[in-house]
Amino acid sequence: MDAAQIQQVRRFNRLVTQRVGALEESYLRRGRPLGEARLIFEAGGDGVDVRRLRHRLGLDSGYLSRMLRSLEGQGLVAVETPDADRPADRRLRHVRLTEAGRTELAAYETSSDELAVSILAALNEEQRTRLVRAMAEVERLLRAASVTVTVEDPRGADARWCLGEYFRELAQRFETGFDPGKSNPASAAEMTPPAGYFVLARIESEPVGCGALKCMAPGMGEIKRMWTSRTARGLGVARAVLRKLEAIAREAGLTMLRLETNRTLTEAKALYRGEGYSEVPRFNDEPYAHHWFEKRI
Numbered sequence: 001m002d003a004a005q006i007q008q009v010r011r012f013n014r015l016v017t018q019r020v021g022a023l024e025e026s027y028l029r030r031g032r033p034l035g036e037a038r039l040i041f042e043a044g045g046d047g048v049d050v051r052r053l054r055h056r057l058g059l060d061s062g063y064l065s066r067m068l069r070s071l072e073g074q075g076l077v078a079v080e081t082p083d084a085d086r087p088a089d090r091r092l093r094h095v096r097l098t099e100a101g102r103t104e105l106a107a108y109e110t111s112s113d114e115l116a117v118s119i120l121a122a123l124n125e126e127q128r129t130r131l132v133r134a135m136a137e138v139e140r141l142l143r144a145a146s147v148t149v150t151v152e153d154p155r156g157a158d159a160r161w162c163l164g165e166y167f168r169e170l171a172q173r174f175e176t177g178f179d180p181g182k183s184n185p186a187s188a189a190e191m192t193p194p195a196g197y198f199v200l201a202r203i204e205s206e207p208v209g210c211g212a213l214k215c216m217a218p219g220m221g222e223i224k225r226m227w228t229s230r231t232a233r234g235l236g237v238a239r240a241v242l243r244k245l246e247a248i249a250r251e252a253g254l255t256m257l258r259l260e261t262n263r264t265l266t267e268a269k270a271l272y273r274g275e276g277y278s279e280v281p282r283f284n285d286e287p288y289a290h291h292w293f294e295k296r297i
Contacts, residue, residue, distance in 0.1 A: 020115065028111040030104070036067055037108060040097065043077055044105050047096030050079065055205030068095065076101035144235040146203050149244040154191040154198040154212070162200065162210040166227035173264050174288060184286045186224040190214050197248050201228070201237045208232035211241040213249055216258075221249045223259035226268065238271055246297055256296055260289035 017023055027034040038057065042048050048056075054064050071077040080094045097105060120128050152159055170178035191198040191212045201209035209228040213221050223245055228237045249257055259277070261268045269291060273279075277293035284292075 019119065028108060028115065030108060030111060036071060039067055039071060039095075040076065040101060040105050040108060043095045043097050043101070047094055050093040050095055052205050053095060055202075071101070074100075076104055140235065143203055143232075147201055147208075147232075147235060147237055147240050148203075149199050149201045149240050151193075151197055151248070152200045154188045158200055158202075158207040159198060159210065162207050162227060162229075163225060165229065166210065166225060169227070170262075170288075174262055175264065176288075178288060183288055184284060186212055186214060191225075194252075197245070197252075198225070199241055199244050199248075201232075201241050203232060203235070203237075209237040209241055211238075211245050213245045213257075215252060215254065219253070219255045221252070221254040221257045223257055226259075233267075238268075239275065242271065242275055246295075250297055254297065256294060258283060258292070258294045260284065260286050260292045262288050263290040 021027055022034050025033060027037045030037065039053070042053055042056065050064070050068075053059075054061060057064070059067075068077065068079055072079060075098055077095055078098055080096065081092070120131070123131060154160075154163070167178065167180055186196070190196045191214070194215065196212060196214040198212045199210065200207055201211075207229075209232060210225055211223065211227070212225040214224055216222050223242070226238060226241065228241075246257065257277075259272065260283075261272070272293050275295070277295040280292050280294050282289075282292050283294075
């Protein structure tokens with residue numbers, strides 16, 4: 001990236017924060033700053049876990065706690081702990097809106113709609129269409145820029161959710177269905193160091209993809225369990241997961257990676273070829289595979 005790109009991003013940020021009123025002491029003239037208003041938005045509906053809220057908004061724990069205490073004091077939110085007698089359960093705290101908080105949220109929703117209308121009303125139909133399309137593209141690219149990939153325990157809740165979704169999707173897409181018991185295994189032990197590694201991709205703390213590396217014969221590794229949520233496709237999640245696994249493989253001293261895939265997974269085949277994997281003859285007895293690939297790293 002060059003200096004002109006950086007300056008464009010900065011100009012865009014300044015314009016947006018000014019136009020949406022983020023700099024005002026009272027956001028949308030509702031009597032509170034943007035930070036508190038955003039917490040009310042996020043806690044709408046069924047509420048939100050405090051830990052997920054912190055990750056989603058990228059807030060420091062102390063700062064978030066102070067804002068929550070402020071909103072609690074105003075009677076707008078309630079912070080609930082499943083078992084107050086067990087300090088370890090404080091990480092499970094849940095934020096929900098009170099009745100007064102729901103009333104406040106409804107007022108914010110109305111004011112937000114009015115702000116959006118005021119922005120669009122100044123433009124003609126063609127300009128409105130262009131602006132909305134550009135906003136959608138900016139949103140998509142900013143989501144792509146927020147993808148994180150980390151090594152995790154395959155037994156964790158998010159990992160188990162991703163693997164469950166992965167198996168369900170294969171069962172839907174494969175011509176013969178999918179039975180994990182008939183497929184070549186990748187057990188939790190085989191995805192735990194030093195036998196292997198499991199990685200999770202997240203966007204704003206939400207799990208959106210996964211992948212695994214099994215360390216096989218000396219210098220050889222196998223890529224398994226590559227999956228991306230439908231809600232995050234097109235954002236480069238699978239590529240980020242694959243590259244993370246390759247980096248881990250290099251650090252582990254592996255020099256060759258192998259993988260196989262089903263013929264119905266056209267996007268997976270395109271990804272592997274685009275990342276330098278070459279199709280090779282069958283090297284295992286995976287019953288659901290039609291294509292085998294390898295790459296020297």
